[in-house]
Amino acid sequence: MSDLHIIILGPPGSGKGTQAQRIASGMGLKHLSTGDLLRDSVADGKELGTKARAFMERGLLVPDEIILGLIKGELASLNGEGWILDGFPRTQLQAEALSEILEEKGVDIDHILLIDVDPDVVVRRVLGRRVCQDCNAVYNTATLEEGKKEICGKCGGRLVKRADDEEDTIRRRFEVYKEQTSPVLGYYDKRYGGHITIEGAGDIDEITAEIIRKIK
Numbered sequence: 001m002s003d004l005h006i007i008i009l010g011p012p013g014s015g016k017g018t019q020a021q022r023i024a025s026g027m028g029l030k031h032l033s034t035g036d037l038l039r040d041s042v043a044d045g046k047e048l049g050t051k052a053r054a055f056m057e058r059g060l061l062v063p064d065e066i067i068l069g070l071i072k073g074e075l076a077s078l079n080g081e082g083w084i085l086d087g088f089p090r091t092q093l094q095a096e097a098l099s100e101i102l103e104e105k106g107v108d109i110d111h112i113l114l115i116d117v118d119p120d121v122v123v124r125r126v127l128g129r130r131v132c133q134d135c136n137a138v139y140n141t142a143t144l145e146e147g148k149k150e151i152c153g154k155c156g157g158r159l160v161k162r163a164d165d166e167e168d169t170i171r172r173r174f175e176v177y178k179e180q181t182s183p184v185l186g187y188y189d190k191r192y193g194g195h196i197t198i199e200g201a202g203d204i205d206e207i208t209a210e211i212i213r214k215i216k
């Protein structure tokens with residue numbers, strides 16, 4: 001178990017979700033992904049999910065007040081344990097709101113990680129991405145064995161393509177990232193004097209190892 005508090009940022013398809021899951025299970029951190037929380041609430045037919053869905057499918061950000069409503073309860077229920085935040089904050093306003101919540105709790109952020117990757121690599125990757133409907137594990141058709149492309153190796157759930165993983169939507173998400181999420185890095189650089197950049201184009205295991213080396 002670790003009590004580190006980590007934020008992982010990066011463009012859509014950079015692999016930040018995959019890496020966040022691995023680091024969380026490897027280091028005993030709670031993995032908090034706003035994308036997973038949103039998709040779960042869409043799948044459960046919750047009101048919040050219904051509101052969020054239209055934005056997600058178009059590759060747009062879900063409005064800040066919906067996201068804050070979703071994440072505040074999650075953060076409030078954590079006490080003393082370490083966590084890795086994946087997909088949040090994604091706007092300057094969300095970053096400021098997070099700072100306020102953490103100040104109230106007396107919690108500091110230990111590391112800001114940026115997974116950096118080229119847009120063309122992202123498009124190729126995202127088109128092959130499949131996620132488990134039941135446990136949210138992430139796979140890619142490029143590395144799934146023939147005949148096993150539809151079943152989760154972890155829980156036996158069905159692997160599906162995300163509704164926002166279509167080429168034009170991915171390109172839009174990249175634009176949204178540049179315009180609305182990159183400023184969050186600037187915010188943290190000013191506040192904490194920097195971040196750790198990880199090259200996201202390499203081998204998944206090596207990237208995980210590099211991250212763990214850099215944050216230990």
Ligand code: ADP
Pocket residue numbers: 011012013014017034035036038055056057059060061062063064067086087088089090091094164173
């Ligand atoms: P990716 O990083 O590959 O885009 P995510 O699972 O993190 O995937 O997010 C999927 C979608 O969920 C986003 O395109 C956006 O519509 C919505 N979303 C997730 N987190 C946030 C957030 N913090 N603020 C606004 N929208 C969000």
Ligand code: ZN
Pocket residue numbers: 132133134135136137152153154155156157
């Ligand atoms: Zn599964």
